[in-house]
Amino acid sequence: MNPVLTIAWLTVREATRRRLVAAFAMISIVLVSLSGWGFYKLSHSVSITSGESNVAVSQAVILFMFMFSFVVALSASAIASLAISGEIESGVLQSIIARPVRRSDVLLGKWLGMVGLLAVYTAIVCGLLVGIVDWSSGYVPPDPAAASGFVLAEGVVLLTFVLLLSTRLSALAAGVVGVALFGIAWLAGVAGELGTAFGIRGMHTASVISQYVLPTDGLWHGAMFYLEPAGFLSQQLAGPRGEPANPFSAPSAPAWPYLTWVAIWLVLVLALGLISLQRREL
């Protein structure tokens, strides 16, 4: 088997054997069950109209996805932080790299395995969520597949970034820095919304820069856009300032040039990770 696929498969096996997959499954069941109960209650409340109920459910779906995107980001950060530095510290990586494999094979294999795990996890949870929301309330977001794709992309961006950090920092430091920067990027996005709403150019600019430096928040806006019902969106856009100052609403999908930048960003950060591991003394 190709060394990259060997390492990718090893990464997936490790997640399974170490019961990471089982933990993900349990968390997902709890998450989706509780959400299903909440969505059922919300959509069957006698005190609100069906129109209000639809808006409430659509907003709750966005909130759920926001929380889930945070779980994906935390999970990505946790597994990526251990991937390189954890194995260097334990000595496991040295015995692999002494074999006739390239260091790039090891890094790409781990990246591929972790992205695969994240993709399956995201697809299952988002699929269950959409299914349970549809069953309990009859509401289906405009494009749940695209929204799930953006949530996954957010996780992949953070995973790739933390993997780069993991080639130099300790597992703990890489994980903490990754999660902290993810949080800062989200806050920068909220600040950008406020800057746009109140005409504060500096805040808007800072937000845009942040979305290019660590594109997690930019991708989250894509997820939100595809979860928003058209009626709710037009209502928001018809507001006094034309754009909503709402951190849980996106007026438009990320443009193709931005998505192209995200792809380039991923390649650049992965390449930096490869160079960093190549130069790392073991």
Place this chain on the structure above:
Amino acid sequence: MLPARSAEREAAGRSESPGACAQAPGSPAIHAVALRKRYRDTVALEGLSMTVGRGEVFGFLGPNGSGKTTAVKLLLGLARPTSGEAMVLGAPAGDREARRQIGYLPELFRFQSWLTAREVLALHCNLLRLARPHWPTEVDTALHTVGLADRADAKVGTFSKGMQQRLGLGVALLGGPTLVILDEPTSALDPVGRHDVRQIIRELRDRGATVFLNTHLLGEAEHVCDRVTILSKGRAVATGTLAELKGLRPSVRLRVAGLPANWWQQMAGFGRWVADGDWLLVEDMAAGKVPELVAAIVSRGGQVEAVIPQRQSLEERFLELLEET
């Protein structure tokens, strides 16, 4: 018992053609020239030059912190030298193709605790690109050789340190390597395990493999090594066969009667005299001087009751060399 290594086995077992190492079969197994490694303010290795011939069991001795593991990491390409160069199996140190022919037991032997011993070995067969049909034989042979056949399907996480070290040795033996680098291979083993390792090293030598044994256990080196290098503070302070190292400064113990007290003080030219009760020790003698010494004593009227040639133990020589540096 290790399986015989042959060109046929190699050709059948590897799914890709061997690389540069096979193209330079006449080259030494290891050739290092002025290898130096500096970590910020610490010089871990200072100008190491050595040549290890093919088929040799070469001991790399030194106290803790002398630079032994650093040297191994440089030879494997796990770290880069600050200056100097090294060739391993005819290719630059760290060459990926050459690593196909190298088995390595790290000092810090850690394997995936969530895999079984059999799975760890299969993983390394895969990384070595051995043809899949050969994996079961390779894995079973390795398990049998290191005495883990009965724990083949147990998780590595349940192994004692000694068993993990045995597994590491098994991993190093996969694919019939041309060069086996063992970094402190018995550090976690009991006396039986140490005996087994010595036996494995002898079997590797018998089938023509080169063994680079990195150790601070001198007894281990005395049992199996053809030649050794003694390393101290990052420098090679002596290299040679064990006999050469031990015999560099021969000495002799004497018991002599019939001469006045301190008679030996007039015979300083033979070496350094040390009185030890009824015995006298003459150290640092020039080679072949013992008959002349005995004749000189007899000519002075002395009765030579005993002459016992002394050879330093490796440990004595080792400590002496370390004191000198």
